Amino acid sequence: MVERRQPILVSEAVSRVMHYAKHGTKETVSITEASGRYLAEDLIAAHDVPSFDRSPYDGFALRSVDTQEASFDHPVTFEVVGAIGAGYVHEGTVEAMQAVRVMTGAALPKGCDCVVKFELTKEFKENDKDFMTIKKPFAAGENVSFQGEDTKKGTSLAKQGTYINPGIAALLATFGYREVPVAKKPLVGVIATGSELLEVDQPLEPGKIRNSNAYMMMAQIERAGGEVKYFGQLSDDFDACLNAVKGALAKVDVLITTGGVSVGDFDYLPAIYERLGATVLFNKVAMRPGSVTTVAELNGQLLFGLSGNPSACYVGFELFTRPVLQTFLYNKAPxxxxxxxxxxxxxxxxxxxxxxxxxxxxxxxxxxxxxxxxxxxxxxxxxxxxxxxxxxxxxxxxxxxxxxxxxxxxxxxxxxxxxxxxxxxxxxxxx
Amino acid sequence: MVERRQPILVSEAVSRVMHYAKHGTKETVSITEASGRYLAEDLIAAHDVPSFDRSPYDGFALRSVDTQEASFDHPVTFEVVGAIGAGYVHEGTVEAMQAVRVMTGAALPKGCDCVVKFELTKEFKENDKDFMTIKKPFAAGENVSFQGEDTKKGTSLAKQGTYINPGIAALLATFGYREVPVAKKPLVGVIATGSELLEVDQPLEPGKIRNSNAYMMMAQIERAGGEVKYFGQLSDDFDACLNAVKGALAKVDVLITTGGVSVGDFDYLPAIYERLGATVLFNKVAMRPGSVTTVAELNGQLLFGLSGNPSACYVGFELFTRPVLQTFLYNKAPxxxxxxxxxxxxxxxxxxxxxxxxxxxxxxxxxxxxxxxxxxxxxxxxxxxxxxxxxxxxxxxxxxxxxxxxxxxxxxxxxxxxxxxxxxxxxxxxx
The missing domain is CATH 2.40.340.10 (MoeA, C-terminal, domain IV)
Structure with a gap:
């Protein structure tokens, strides 16, 4: 146990807490529920994107070699031997002086190596056959989105612990993740202490204030990726407090108490840590607000004793508790x-x-x-x-x-x- | 109906869309579920904060007038006539040369006008009575948190449409909002079109890609504060498409389709808008990506025809759909x-x-x-x-x-x- 009320540097305090931060477990959720969660595994490209050569435009696919003599004065004519929308595949191989009408996203027909946009062609019909002419040459590969151009199979696209934003959601869908392995949310218990506290629905009384820290804290926990379990407010009775903390510890990954960590006559937390046999990592930090912030550890489980002062409580959570929750979520920049x-x-x-x-x-x-x-x-x-x-x-x-x-x-x-x-x-x- | 495929400026396009943006309705949720929602009403301080004069420290409350003669060489002694923790009120009025032991947050006892921190006092007992001495004078108001110091009753603390972050959650609790009036989430329908699309759980096929836009879009909708209703993918059949769009419109506040707005052979949306009798606000915007973005309006309801191209779809949503959803949520900076x-x-x-x-x-x-x-x-x-x-x-x-x-x-x-x-x-x- 550290010497009591010896202030330590913020960096040292963070380091002591992070020594006990650990990864959580995984669970699987539907891709429709994955937004805002954290990846439990690296996301690897399971195939090339695109997975085939395709046309990025509406136009005609053809062989570039057949266009080399085309010019304004000497248009070259192609027979249009097929038409495919995105999602379809042209049967057979395109031969010399043939073209296939392709929509954006359609697979490049076999034999073709470039695409000419509609607006550069002139279409006509003759003897019930479709033709089109062009007036300039095209290079091999022109207007083709090549297989693997966006992403090669095997590429790591996002690391374990990445927050699932809309872009990651798109990648998950692209690679077929109907179910997504995500980090289980850490379950964070909240206990408020303080004889001055009224619950949110109680009318004001002289000398009393409503408990705002617990609700602020719940919102902070959710913002940090955790799930809240609120145990309510502790009474003034020491044994009741001790039992409440004991009971809560058994149900959560991390326990936060607000208030009761100062040296006032009714600050029970230090004595509770002692009775629990918890190791106090620190109980004074060289910071304002929040110098009385206390963190203890019991069998590897962290107990955050945040100040009852709203700002100190807020800052203590963000500096010390947030990185523990983010580590639980596999975030390497917690x-x-x-x-x-x-x-x-x-x-x-x-x-x-x-x-x-x-x-x-x-x-x-x-x-x-x-x-x-x-x-x-x-x-x-x-x-x-x-x-x-x-x-x-x-x-x-x-x-x-x-x-x-x-x-x-x-x-x-x-x-x-x-x-x-x-x-x-x-x-x-x-x- | 605007002339077809005449590109308009982004600012003009946004303006045309926002003409049809409207506020949504209100609903009430528990304060524990309010985090991440938007206030449906201004949040006004219902009382002063603090609601009484109180001590910001652990110490002794007393009358400053009694301290004026105190000095290092001439300590002044006070009788300690009571002790109160936060949440309690001292009975009676404190008289000359009396002091009350007060914990942080406790109401300032009647008669007192300042607080002296413990560390500046020396306590002793005599004849079973408690006393303490001080060695310097204190000013009236010293170490007192005055009623209304943080916030005066009637102050507007947050406007309608404010995102409920942890600080707002704290304010809501402070002012007794067990139930919070929040903006109802706009229900946003999503329909994907494109014959090349496989659903997320289908194996890849030649020429096909998995539908990633719909899942990206769902995550974007949630990030923008909306609720998603996914109607799946449309078939290639025009009448089936028309009926699907009609049916979806009846169920949602806003409808988004992805794909089908270009001028390709299988782009049905323009014809669907026509058959519905919807007014096309624009179908070409002077922007990249997303120039084919189309927005139509039917009886005041907006239909967003976003491009099937993932980036264009992403950008189109953020520029045009997001501000509509945020306006629905009362946000004045949508x-x-x-x-x-x-x-x-x-x-x-x-x-x-x-x-x-x-x-x-x-x-x-x-x-x-x-x-x-x-x-x-x-x-x-x-x-x-x-x-x-x-x-x-x-x-x-x-x-x-x-x-x-x-x-x-x-x-x-x-x-x-x-x-x-x-x-x-x-x-x-x-x-």
């Missing part, structure tokens, strides 16, 4: 996507700890990302969380952050992620 | 978010039409957005769609786009959107 951006306004409050400030990402007309703290930034300001799509990183002990300074920012809404280490962000994660 | 970014590589192919090139968005270390075409960019390249998170806009008839040129880009994965007009993007949408 951390929040880390970018550089220009600060949208002066920020001159120095803090001994690294700050993660809720903000919004915008774009200027010169191709820059601009991140701006979202309004009132006291750590209990629920309102400013609503617009948050970025966490702005302000390194510890610095105070010269003017408008347009270059800062690190973490994108909380991106499906892309970043790999460890964030250590490249040298300044930002030192206390 | 178009793809439009940003400026630097081009990641040279792009020198001029085209008479505006190009929308699939690409990926990255960030450099100087705060720039960099957009790079995703690999092989032929319009039938399914593979390159997988990585797409941006459409790069290359204006018509230009060819001097070097690496690091400033270009417009449309973010296909952002939950944020842009308002009409994109007309500001003057260059990009002129043909």
């Amino acid at each position: 951390h929040l996507q880390n970018i550089k951006a220009l600060l949208g306004e002066d920020f001159e409050k120095a803090n001994p700890f690294t700050r993660f400030i809720r903000g919004t990402l915008a774009y200027d007309r010169e191709g820059h990302c601009i991140v701006t703290p979202s309004g009132f930034n006291k750590s209990n300001a629920v309102a400013s969380l609503a617009e948050t799509n970025v966490l702005i990183v302000i390194p510890a002990k610095t105070k010269d952050y003017q408008r347009a300074s270059l800062v690190d920012a973490l994108l909380v809404e991106a499906v892309q992620g970043s790999e460890w280490p964030w250590d490249n962000v040298v300044l930002s994660y030192r206390s | 178009h793809l978010q439009n940003i400026k970014a630097l081009l990641g590589e040279d792009f020198e192919k001029a085209n008479p039409f505006t190009r929308f090139i699939r690409g990926t968005l990255a960030y450099d270390r100087e705060g720039h957005c960099i957009v790079t075409p995703s690999g092989f960019n032929k319009s039938n390249a399914v593979a390159s769609l997988a990585e797409t998170n941006v459409l790069i806009v290359i204006p018509a008839k230009t060819k001097d786009y070097q690496r690091a040129s400033l270009v417009d880009a449309l973010l296909v994965e952002a939950v944020q959107g842009s308002e009409w007009p994109w007309d500001n993007v003057v260059l990009s949408y002129r043909s």
Whole structure:
């Protein structure tokens, strides 16, 4: 067990948590339900795409060698010996001075090596036969989509852990995945603590507030790819709390509690970890908000003790819990996507700890990302969380952050992620 | 009906479609199911936050006037007359030289106007009574979170049409929304056409390809906030097609067909629109890919005739269908978010039409957005769609786009959107 309340660096805290992050299991879902899930296996091209040479246009397929003498003054005439739509195959081989009418996507008839678009031809009928003339030569391969041109059989198209977006859905369909192997969603338990908490449907009472963290957390869990199991709010009774945590642990992959990790008179979580025999990985992190964030481990299972403060809770989840859930989903870049951006306004409050400030990402007309703290930034300001799509990183002990300074920012809404280490962000994660 | 195959500007095409975009209806869902939906009403603060003056720290609440003489050499002693955790209220009024032990979040006891953190006090017991001393004066209001400090009652916190992210979920809980009024999802029908199409579970055959557009489209519809109803693939028989489209129209808010809108021998859609009596808003757009994109309207209901070409289908949906779905969801910025970014590589192919090139968005270390075409960019390249998170806009008839040129880009994965007009993007949408 670490020494109590000794703050550690964010990078060290992330590293300790990630030591216990593990891959989840696989399950199979219908392709119609795969969107938004994560691939459980690499997606390999099972065949060439296209799987045959085909016409990318509506036109006439023919032998380029027969066109070489064609010119404006000396049109060359072909007999049209067939017509095929996409999905059909011309029977037989096309011979000299013959052409086949082909629709976009149709397989190139045997014998042909190029396609001439309709608008460059002139069609006519004679003796009940169809003909067309062209007035210029064509090269072999002209207007042909060749087999394997888009993708060769065996190519790795997407890695295990890839988020299934519409493009991946298209690939899955192309290669015949009616059933898709996806990562099972990690089941994440949520327990709220705090004698001040009312449930969402209770009327306000003096001194009390409604429990907003649990619902915020559920939305964060879903955004991070997890499935929520909400166990409700704990009472003030220690033994009841202990039993609730024990019971919840048996039912979930990861357990999150909000509140109760501080050093106040009613903060039970530290004692609960002790009674459970859990190892506390850390209980103080050199960050604001969320310095009291605590993570413990019991038989390899992670217990996240997030702060009861809404902003601290939000940040603690995104920094520590999200990468664990994304690892469960096989994502090899499980951390929040880390970018550089220009600060949208002066920020001159120095803090001994690294700050993660809720903000919004915008774009200027010169191709820059601009991140701006979202309004009132006291750590209990629920309102400013609503617009948050970025966490702005302000390194510890610095105070010269003017408008347009270059800062690190973490994108909380991106499906892309970043790999460890964030250590490249040298300044930002030192206390 | 517009003149056939007369290309119109993208901006004009969007405008014609949006003329028929309408708001949907409302429904109520549990707050636990609201994440990822869109607010059907403005979210107004129903009370102040905090709803009472409270302590942001663990400490002692007292009257600042009693601290004015305190100094290092002359500590001042207070009697501790109570202790309250968050959620509790101290009975009675705190008098001169009295203090109440308060936990973070607890209501400020009557009579008190400041809070002193524990670490600045020294506690002791005498004659079974609790006391504490301080060595410096405190100001009125020091360490107090005042009622309404975060949000005043009546403040509009989020507009109708706002995407419900974790921050909005927290606000909903704070203000007691056990049930949340959300926009009903638009029901979007999908019909695939094309004699070359196999269903996803059929083995490959010569000349045929599996239907990937429908599955791509379903994922796009879900990403845009819609609900999918897939009607399968149409046969080659005209009357069967006509009846299928008629039947589908009666069941959905919006109907999308893929394929069949070109001028090939088997492209039935134009004739189907005619037989239905639908008004064709346009059937040719000055854009690549997707110039054959057709949109028709029948009694106010929109029929999107997207190209059978995967990239064209993708782009057509994002430019024309997405804003209609987002408008249905009350979003006042329903178009793809439009940003400026630097081009990641040279792009020198001029085209008479505006190009929308699939690409990926990255960030450099100087705060720039960099957009790079995703690999092989032929319009039938399914593979390159997988990585797409941006459409790069290359204006018509230009060819001097070097690496690091400033270009417009449309973010296909952002939950944020842009308002009409994109007309500001003057260059990009002129043909």
